[in-house]
Amino acid sequence: MSTVIPVPDNWQPLFSSWDALRHGYGGDQDETVSDCARRLDTAVAGAEDDPLLFWTLGLLMLAPYVAFGKPGPGVEEKVVAVLRRVARGDDGMACAHGWHPYEVDVDDVLETLPADLEVLGSPVNQVLDDLLPEDLLPEHYLDALEDEEAEPGNLSGPEILARWQCPRTAPGFARAALDYLGATVR
Numbered sequence: 001m002s003t004v005i006p007v008p009d010n011w012q013p014l015f016s017s018w019d020a021l022r023h024g025y026g027g028d029q030d031e032t033v034s035d036c037a038r039r040l041d042t043a044v045a046g047a048e049d050d051p052l053l054f055w056t057l058g059l060l061m062l063a064p065y066v067a068f069g070k071p072g073p074g075v076e077e078k079v080v081a082v083l084r085r086v087a088r089g090d091d092g093m094a095c096a097h098g099w100h101p102y103e104v105d106v107d108d109v110l111e112t113l114p115a116d117l118e119v120l121g122s123p124v125n126q127v128l129d130d131l132l133p134e135d136l137l138p139e140h141y142l143d144a145l146e147d148e149e150a151e152p153g154n155l156s157g158p159e160i161l162a163r164w165q166c167p168r169t170a171p172g173f174a175r176a177a178l179d180y181l182g183a184t185v186r
């Protein structure tokens, strides 16, 4: 299995536009949101190497605008519908992990996400033997962990990478985005 989390080519400008929108700037906000929802819709029905997690994180970034801005008619419904499809991907799924990255506070995750994605999305940046937990998670989140015996306090960089790659991670972030929107999974 590839160790790389799929990201679209040239994702950085896209990410910057989401970040601007998150902070209240940006051009056609509804078009940006709808485009992300459309691409997530394609990825959720698509192949394993489609950037499902990437577009899910996009809608997570855009969720505050959808929740508290003034999106046009139908935008919120579209976003909620596709997030529910992703969240339901967790149905009946089990894994051996006690913890996943979606359990980190959303704002903390998003703050370090561009740097984390550089590592997650690039085989060149993943020199696995040297991969450190702080390459993949906010450092102050790791510092604040009280129980270092429990996940993720006791995990190595490659083990945290495995949790990013877990098929339950995108559904978890989709649930976090639905929470933002005051919507349930069903």
Ligand SMILES: [Zn+2]
Binding pocket: 095, 096, 097, 100, 163, 166, 167, 168
């Ligand atoms: Zn897992």
